[in-house]
Amino acid sequence: MMAADFVDEYALAAEISETEALEPRNLAEAKSRPDWPLWEKAIEEELKVLEDAGTWELVDAPLGVNIVGSKWVFCAKKDAAGNVVHYKVRLVAQGFSQVPGVDYFDTFAPVARLASIQAVLAVAAVNDYEIHQIDIKGAYLNGILTASEVIYMRQPPGYAIPGSPGKVCRLKKTLYGLKQSGRRWYQRLVEIMVKLLGFARCDVD
Numbered sequence: 001m002m003a004a005d006f007v008d009e010y011a012l013a014a015e016i017s018e019t020e021a022l023e024p025r026n027l028a029e030a031k032s033r034p035d036w037p038l039w040e041k042a043i044e045e046e047l048k049v050l051e052d053a054g055t056w057e058l059v060d061a062p063l064g065v066n067i068v069g070s071k072w073v074f075c076a077k078k079d080a081a082g083n084v085v086h087y088k089v090r091l092v093a094q095g096f097s098q099v100p101g102v103d104y105f106d107t108f109a110p111v112a113r114l115a116s117i118q119a120v121l122a123v124a125a126v127n128d129y130e131i132h133q134i135d136i137k138g139a140y141l142n143g144i145l146t147a148s149e150v151i152y153m154r155q156p157p158g159y160a161i162p163g164s165p166g167k168v169c170r171l172k173k174t175l176y177g178l179k180q181s182g183r184r185w186y187q188r189l190v191e192i193m194v195k196l197l198g199f200a201r202c203d204v205d
Contacts, residue, residue, distance in 0.1 A: 105149075
């Protein structure tokens with residue numbers, strides 16, 4: 001084999017490795033990988049966050065109700081050099097199986113226009129204000145389902161609570177993947193910013 005051929009094969013292998021998702025596509029694939037202990041730790045962290053947030057309560061599955069599925073979504077966060085710095089796993093509800101008028105009603109939530117964001121930044125620049133950005137961990141877990149939104153979900157794949165066969169999760173908080181999660185999170189955010197912190201919503205945007 002010529003040196004050039006070796007370099008080409010090495011480059012091809014590196015390209016395939018780069019284009020192939022570092023993230024497993026499902027739980028079975030994650031368990032088959034050598035870095036499974038890191039993914040498993042991330043799953044345990046996600047379950048702890050869900051538990052602390054009081055996301056659901058385990059109940060017996062009622063007859064004739066729609067039961068939403070769920071799946072694990074894996075994400076390997078990298079630094080600027082492309083090195084994996086954090087393994088993150090999120091439990092996502094399969095919202096496509098929700099029934100309109102039963103599992104959800106309104107789903108819309110406002111989004112700020114780019115022009116509005118630019119205007120705020122311009123005002124801050126003129127007045128030499130400091131600008132801060134925050135990342136709220138598990139933001140959608142702060143959304144609260146209303147009494148009319150009764151949603152049942154299967155227990156997390158591969159992580160059912162021992163001794164609870166046949167039980168399902170009755171959701172009390174919104175999860176990523178649910179149709180109404182964005183709207184419920186926005187309403188919760190407005191409640192905090194306006195009622196508790198004294199901010200006001202812009203009437204224009």
